[in-house]
Amino acid sequence: MEEKENDLIRFGVSMERKLLCRFDRWLTQAGYPNRSEAIRALVRDSLVEAAWFEDDLEMTGTITLVYDHHQRDLDSWLTQVQHQWEGTILATTHIHLDHHNCLEVLIIRGKPLDIRSLYGTVRGAKGVKHGQLALSTTGEGLP
Amino acid sequence: MEEKENDLIRFGVSMERKLLCRFDRWLTQAGYPNRSEAIRALVRDSLVEAAWFEDDLEMTGTITLVYDHHQRDLDSWLTQVQHQWEGTILATTHIHLDHHNCLEVLIIRGKPLDIRSLYGTVRGAKGVKHGQLALSTTGEGLP
Amino acid sequence: MEEKENDLIRFGVSMERKLLCRFDRWLTQAGYPNRSEAIRALVRDSLVEAAWFEDDLEMTGTITLVYDHHQRDLDSWLTQVQHQWEGTILATTHIHLDHHNCLEVLIIRGKPLDIRSLYGTVRGAKGVKHGQLALSTTGEGLP
Amino acid sequence: MEEKENDLIRFGVSMERKLLCRFDRWLTQAGYPNRSEAIRALVRDSLVEAAWFEDDLEMTGTITLVYDHHQRDLDSWLTQVQHQWEGTILATTHIHLDHHNCLEVLIIRGKPLDIRSLYGTVRGAKGVKHGQLALSTTGEGLP
Numbered sequence: 001m002e003e004k005e006n007d008l009i010r011f012g013v014s015m016e017r018k019l020l021c022r023f024d025r026w027l028t029q030a031g032y033p034n035r036s037e038a039i040r041a042l043v044r045d046s047l048v049e050a051a052w053f054e055d056d057l058e059m060t061g062t063i064t065l066v067y068d069h070h071q072r073d074l075d076s077w078l079t080q081v082q083h084q085w086e087g088t089i090l091a092t093t094h095i096h097l098d099h100h101n102c103l104e105v106l107i108i109r110g111k112p113l114d115i116r117s118l119y120g121t122v123r124g125a126k127g128v129k130h131g132q133l134a135l136s137t138t139g140e141g142l143p
Numbered sequence: 144m145e146e147k148e149n150d151l152i153r154f155g156v157s158m159e160r161k162l163l164c165r166f167d168r169w170l171t172q173a174g175y176p177n178r179s180e181a182i183r184a185l186v187r188d189s190l191v192e193a194a195w196f197e198d199d200l201e202m203t204g205t206i207t208l209v210y211d212h213h214q215r216d217l218d219s220w221l222t223q224v225q226h227q228w229e230g231t232i233l234a235t236t237h238i239h240l241d242h243h244n245c246l247e248v249l250i251i252r253g254k255p256l257d258i259r260s261l262y263g264t265v266r267g268a269k270g271v272k273h274g275q276l277a278l279s280t281t282g283e284g285l286p
Numbered sequence: 287m288e289e290k291e292n293d294l295i296r297f298g299v300s301m302e303r304k305l306l307c308r309f310d311r312w313l314t315q316a317g318y319p320n321r322s323e324a325i326r327a328l329v330r331d332s333l334v335e336a337a338w339f340e341d342d343l344e345m346t347g348t349i350t351l352v353y354d355h356h357q358r359d360l361d362s363w364l365t366q367v368q369h370q371w372e373g374t375i376l377a378t379t380h381i382h383l384d385h386h387n388c389l390e391v392l393i394i395r396g397k398p399l400d401i402r403s404l405y406g407t408v409r410g411a412k413g414v415k416h417g418q419l420a421l422s423t424t425g426e427g428l429p
Numbered sequence: 430m431e432e433k434e435n436d437l438i439r440f441g442v443s444m445e446r447k448l449l450c451r452f453d454r455w456l457t458q459a460g461y462p463n464r465s466e467a468i469r470a471l472v473r474d475s476l477v478e479a480a481w482f483e484d485d486l487e488m489t490g491t492i493t494l495v496y497d498h499h500q501r502d503l504d505s506w507l508t509q510v511q512h513q514w515e516g517t518i519l520a521t522t523h524i525h526l527d528h529h530n531c532l533e534v535l536i537i538r539g540k541p542l543d544i545r546s547l548y549g550t551v552r553g554a555k556g557v558k559h560g561q562l563a564l565s566t567t568g569e570g571l572p
Binding site: 174181204205209243252266273285 | 377
């Protein structure tokens with residue numbers, strides 16, 4: 001069954017010669033091996049973006065935090081938060097940027113609302129200099 | 144010659160059955176009449192986005208400003224700025240939102256750096272409550 | 287009453303000398319006349335962005351479309367759509383970019399879901415080369 | 430010297446009562462402990478965003494990739510790329526999402542152009558279903 005879903009279907013696309021020419025240049029620069037690959041990537045991007053507005057779909061994401069590790073209690077507080085969100089946080093990677101600055105990446109899996117809520121919780125903590133949220137997919141149903 | 148550039152070329156794309164099925168649902172919701180149309184739109188979006196990082200390409204854009212028109216001198220200052228940027232600003236539309244609030248849209252054409260510079264100038268003016276910049280294309284070379 | 291809401295309240299902010307120094311440089315470049323003005327702008331930006339996720343708040347926005355006006359029936363179809371969305375579309379500005387290309391800006395006011403739905407409708411039309419949506423505020427409740 | 434740069438300077442900000450009231454609600458929801466903390470966060474966000482357009486500043490970032498690990502040779506190719514970019518890639522974390530799907534996060538440090546170039550290289554690889562780039566700061570000069 002799954003095999004069938006992954007069967008490759010071939011269909012035709014029409015494109016003006018000039019647009020196709022610019023597309024070919026763009027996809028080469030962007031590192032795609034061929035047109036089908038580039039088009040599949042554009043399609044998947046659109047689907048993942050659309051999913052961000054559907055609250056019942058599970059997604060993955062990463063929260064990147066840069067903080068001053070001399071900030072009293074921030075380290076232990078972050079650890080505590082991560083335990084409360086066990087099941088949502090799949091892994092954490094910690095980098096010592098320099099004597100003062102740490103970078104921590106939380107890899108998360110959950111519904112968009114939960115991911116945003118967790119991001120809000122850690123983003124606002126005293127000592128966190130910068131936070132970024134990147135959303136991706138679980139890959140399920142996305143050949 | 145131009146005719147030739149707009150010739151439609153047909154080429155084949157392979158896509159997993161499942162991805163194609165989700166793509167078809169997405170493009171219907173997004174209002175595209177067929178796959179070729181949707182794929183051309185995705186391709187053009189990528190090209191326009193890439194152009195934003197190339198400083199020598201001409202683009203179009205709109206600057207949307209919401210401001211309090213009771214703010215002393217803002218109206219006349221905005222008019223003055225627009226005259227200084229003649230040639231870059233193609234048109235201005237003004238809407239009276241309510242007794243206090245005005246919305247003004249500047250339609251612009253120019254190089255990315257100039258557009259950003261103009262946006263910075265008007266965005267920071269005293270009395271401007273909110274500003275937004277949207278970038279688009281001149282349509283040239285983009286069938 | 288409204289007067290009272292617009293009373294200026296003064297409060298103190300603490301900032302590290304170095305951050306303040308970089309902030310001062312940034313706000314000068316960005317064209318803000320002073321710190322209060324720049325901070326108010328950052329605060330308003332955050333509030334407007336947050337509103338985009340609240341479906342019951344009225345917003346304003348602009349839809350920018352670039353299209354080929356030789357595309358049969360697109361002009362009249364766009365006019366028809368705009369009549370269906372009367373009340374949501376406040377104004378339309380049309381620019382002839384060159385012999386082929388037109389740029390049209392729709393200024394809209396409505397709930398986020400309606401704005402997105404209207405954008406989806408016009409974005410996907412045959413002949414539209416590029417579309418952009420920019421969201422702003424009605425200015426109400428946003429001194 | 431560094432001590433002096435981290436001295437807290439206190440300055441006054443004026444804000445309309447209504448805007449302040451909405452700001453206070455927003456910062457509580459966003460998890461900031463007080464106004465100074467929230468304002469410092471908004472200021473740092475603006476500085477980090479501005480740095481993205483300055484090619485000579487070092488930044489940090491994360492590249493999140495979701496890919497099918499049955500894709501022949503992708504794993505070993507990714508490892509090879511990472512060795513070529515040694516010095517730029519600080520760490521890699523790998524998650525097995527399910528039988529098919531892997532999520533890999535590359536933590537990077539470098540100039541914006543290099544980060545974008547690395548992202549382009551891995552984003553386009555055959556088998557990569559989705560990629561996301563998030564940019565942050567090294568924390569240096571950003572108290």
